[in-house]
Amino acid sequence: MLVSHANPRLWIEKKQTRHDLGREAFVAEIWKWKEKYAHGIYEQFRRLGTSFDWDRVAFTMDPKLSKAVRETFVRLHDEGVIYRANRLVNWCVRLNTALSNLEVDNLELTGRTLLSVPGYNDEKFEFGVIVQFAYQVEDSGGVRFCCSRFAMFMCEDDRFKRRLLNSISLSFILNEKIVVATTRVETMLGDSAIAVHSQDERYKNLHNKYVIQPFSGRRIPIIIDDVLVDPTFGTGAVKITPAHDFNDYEVGKRHNLEFINILNDDGTFNENAVQFKGYRRFHARKAVIEALKEKGLYIDTKDNIMTVPICSKSGDIIEPLMKPQWWINCKDMANAAMEAVTEGKLKVQPKTSEQEWFRWLENIQDWCVSRQLWWGHRVPVYFVRLEGVETQDSSDNQYWVSGQDESIAFERAKAKFPGQKFTLEQDPDVLDTWFSSGLWPFSIFGWPEDVSVTEAICFL
Secondary structure, three states: OHHHHHHHHHHHHHOOOHHHHOHHHHHHHHHHHHHHHHHHHHHHHHHOOOOOOHHHOOOOOOHHHHHHHHHHHHHHHHOOOEEEEEEEEEEEOOOOEEEOHHHEEEEEEOOOEEEEOOOOOOOEEEEOEEEEEEEEEOOOOOEEEEOOOOOOEEEOOHHHHHHHHOOOOHHHHHOOEEEEEEOOHHHHHHOOEEEEOOOOHHHHHHOOOEEEOOOOOOEEEEEEOOOOOOOOOOOOEEEEOOOOOHHHHHHHHHHOOOOOOOEOOOOEEOHHHHHHOOOEHHHHHHHHHHHHHHOOOEEEEEEOOEEEEEEOOOOOEOEEEEEEEEEEOOHHHHHHHHHHHHOOOOOOOOHHHHHHHHHHHHOOOOEEOEEOOOOOOEOOEEEEEEOOOOOOOOOOOOOEEEOOOHHHHHHHHHHHOOOOOEEEEEOOOEEOHHHHHOOHHHHOOOOOOOOHHHHHOOOO
C-alpha cells in the first residue's frame, strides 16, 4: 500500500521515479511518507475515543517483527519448504514485479471491448476477441505440378511422393494446414507445439509431424495431449506456448517442450520474436495479425467471452512470464490442514463452510513469495559468487545460502563450499507482504525469542 501511494506522489511532486532516486533514497522517502500518515491515523483513532495501549503499537517493519520474518524464512529454506525455481508467474509490466494470484483481478468480457493499458497514453486495444490463423504443415506444400486422378506429378522430396501416392485425399495433402485459435495472437512467436487429441480423426495422419513457424522457420512438433485438448471445441488443435500460458506450461512439462520466452521485463519483445524484436506487446499483436495476412495464414477474428487478468495495484494487463523466484511448497501444509478437519481435530463453523475449506486446499498451488520491489522485508538469502567459476545458475538453490544476517550467511557458505573463495550478494527482492502479515499472531507476542507463543496459539 505504501509503495502504491509513494510512487505516484514522487512523480507528481518531483517528476522522479524510484529508479531516478535509487533504492536507498527511495526507501527513505517511503519511511517519511509512513511516519507522516501513521501519525495522522493514530490521531484519528484517539479522536474516536479508542482506548488502545499505545505503548504496544507495532509495525511489520519494526526490528523485532523483521527478525521473526527472517527467522521463518531461514527455517523454511533449511527444511526445503522454501525453494528457488524458474517458473511461470503473474508479471506486472508496469511495476516490473511478480504478483500472487490474490493480487490479480479478473475482468470478465462478453465480446469485443476496447481497453486502455497503462503506459500507452490514449491508445486503446481490442480484447474479447479470438483470432484464428493457420500453420503450414511441414512437407505439405512441395508439389510443383499434378494431374488429378493420375500419379503424374513433380516433387522435390521422394518422401512426399510416397506419401502422396498412399494418400486418400490428394487435394488435402497438397497444401495442408492446421488452424488454431488464440486470444493472444502475439504469443504464437513463442509456440513450441500444436496439441491434438489422440482420437480426433482429422489429425491422425499428422501425429508426430511438424508445422513451420512462419516468421522464424522453426519446426514445431504436433503432439498428442488428451488432458488439455477437447476435440469438440474449436478446431480441435491447440497452440502451445509453455513460457507464456499457465495451462501450456503444464503441457510443456509433460512433453518436455522448449520454453521460449519472447518478452523482456518491460513488455517489449526480445530477440526470440525475430522481426518483431523491440515491439511493445500490444503493438506487436496488431503487427503479427498484419504479417499473417500477408502470408495468407490469417483466417478471421471473432467475438469471444473471456477473462482479462488485471494487476490490482497498477491496472496493467498481467503477462504470464518465466522468472526465477522464491516459492513455498504449500501442498504438505494443505494436506495437514485438510486432515485436521477430516479427523475432527479442527472444526469449521458453520459446517457448510467445510466444502469451501476443502475446495481451496485441494487445489492449492505453491506460493511465489518474492517481489521485485524495494520496499518490504528483503529476502534473507545470498548468492555465493565463487571465484574462478565463470557460469553460475541463479535460478535454483545450488548457489544460494540463507541467514539472519550476512555474517551467518558467510559461515554457511564456507561450510557449503569448503576451501573455495567467494563473495556474497544479497537477493535484491523483497517478500510478499502476506509473508510477514501471516506471522503477526506470533511476532507481536515475542516469537522467536519467546517460544511459548507457538504453544499458546495452538489453533494456528
